[in-house]
Amino acid sequence: MSATPIFNTDSAAAANTQARESVAPLQPTPAFSPLYQQIKALILQSLKAGEWKPSAAIPSEIELAGRFKVSQGTVRKAVDELASENLLVRRQGKGTFVATHAERQIQYRFLKLIPDNGDPSSEGPAQRHIIECKRTRASVEVARALAIRTGDAVLQVRRVLSFANIPTILEDLWLPAAPFKGLTAERLRDSNGPMYALFETEFDVRMVRAEEKIRAVLPDAEQCALLKTDAQTPLLSVERIAYTYNDAPMEMRRGLYLTSKHYYRNALN
C-alpha cells in the first residue's frame, strides 16, 4: 500500500547507511543517490501514473513523510526540487499542487513572444485559427525529434495566432498519433485555454519542459499568404521539442514569428 525507499532503516535513531544500487554490477561510479532523490523519484512516479491530477493537491508533507517513512525535511527537499522544475506548485497555508498549463496568468509559460511594450496582458489573448489537423506519417526529421520510427503515424496541426487581428505566428505541430487519438480540428477550435491545457485534460499528456532552436528565415509564398506578409520580411523560425515526464518527447513544433511588433524575450541567468 505504501511505497518505501529502497534503503533500510530498521532503527529510526540510526543514521541511515545509504543504499547503493543493490544489483548494479561493477559500475565505476557507485551512483550514490540521496534519500530525497529517491523520494523525488517516487513522487514523480505517482505524478506520471496520474495518481494526482493536474491542479489537484498532493498529500501534505507530513502525510508523505509518513508514507515514505522519512522525515518531513527529506520530503520537503524532494518537493522543493519538483517545485523548482515547475512540476509542482507550493502554496503556503493551502498545500502543494500539481502544476498545470491551464492556470490563469502563469499560462503560456512556453510562449516567449512579447509585444514591444513588454506587457503581454496589454493585447489580450491571441486569436487562434486552426488551418488543419491531419493524420500523416512521420518524416525522418519528425521521427527523430519524437523518438519514433520514420513512417509512424503522427498528427499534424497547422494554425495561425493573431494579436489585435494581426497574424503573427504560423505554427506547424507534429504529435505522435497514439497518445493523441481522437484529436481533431474541431476539438482544437472548441477548446478555450492554451493547447497544452487541452492536452492535459483530454489526453493526459503534461508538457513539462521544452527546447527551442531559433533561426532567422525568409518565408515562402504559402507562408507569406497565411501570415499576410511579404517575402522580404524576415521571420523568426522557432523549432520546439516539448517533453513530458521522463524526458519523453511528445511534440515537435515549428513556428514562424513576425517580429515587427513583437520580440522573443529571453532571460539569461
Place this chain on the structure above:
Amino acid sequence: MSATPIFNTDSAAAANTQARESVAPLQPTPAFSPLYQQIKALILQSLKAGEWKPSAAIPSEIELAGRFKVSQGTVRKAVDELASENLLVRRQGKGTFVATHAERQIQYRFLKLIPDNGDPSSEGPAQRHIIECKRTRASVEVARALAIRTGDAVLQVRRVLSFANIPTILEDLWLPAAPFKGLTAERLRDSNGPMYALFETEFDVRMVRAEEKIRAVLPDAEQCALLKTDAQTPLLSVERIAYTYNDAPMEMRRGLYLTSKHYYRNALN
C-alpha cells in the same frame, strides 16, 4: 567586527521572533523577511564590496554561521539561493567560491548561439576581431538601457566573432564610461578569455544576469560587408542588457547572428 542580523536572539534556545522593518511606517505589507534572506543580503553585500574576489573561496558555512550568529542550516539556505543564481559555486569537499566568467567550460554562459551539430566545443573558441572601441555619448536608447542620462559618456565597442574563420556574429556594445575608464581596443585584443572575464579582473564589474530581445532582421550594407554576407540573408538581432549586482545595468549590446550554420538555443522550463 562581525555583522549581525537585524533581529534579536538574546536566548539561543528561544525561537526567534522575526523582526519586521523597524522604521517602516504604515506599510500595508509588513514585509516579513526570513533570517536566511537577511543573511543572503549580507553575503551579497560582501560580494558587491569585493570582500571576496571572483574564483576565490568564501568562508566556510560554519565560519559564516559563527560570524552571523545563526545556525549552519540558515547560512546554507542563503548560500543555496546565491548558488542557484550563479553568484556562488559550491564544490563539495573544497568550499564555496565566487562565480566567475573566466571559468573554463562554464564560460560563455550568456552566448546561446550553437553550431548545428549541437556541440560548441566542436568548433573551438571564436576568433575575435575588434573593429573599434571609441568614446561617445549615450543616445536616448542607450541611456535608457543603462539607466544613465542622454549624452552621458559611454564607450562603444564593435567586434566580429568568427567560427572556423566564418564571420558569424557582429556585435556593438555600449558601456558606461566611468566604471570602464581605461578600456581600449588594444586591451580587448590582448585579453584572452571572454570579455566578461576581462571586465571582472580589470574593472571589477561582474555580470550577473542579462535579458535579451530577439528579432529577425535584414542587414544593411555596412553590416553585410563586416559579416561577409548579402542583403537577402536574414539575421537574428539579439539585443542584450547585462546587469551586475543589485540589478544595475552595466552593458547594452546589440548582436547580429548569422544562423545558417548555427542556431540560438533556448531551454524552456
Place this chain on the structure above:
DNA sequence: CAGTGGTCTAGACCACTGG
C-alpha cells in the same frame, strides 16, 4: 587525516489559508 559541503533527523515555532 582534518576540513569542506551534503544529507538526514527531530522538534519547535511562525505565517498563511480557510472554515
Place this chain on the structure above:
DNA sequence: CAGTGGTCTAGACCACTGC
C-alpha cells in the same frame, strides 16, 4: 481554530577533497 507550508535550530553522520 486546525491544517498547510515556511523557517530555524542542534546534532549526527556521510561523501568528497587534498595534504
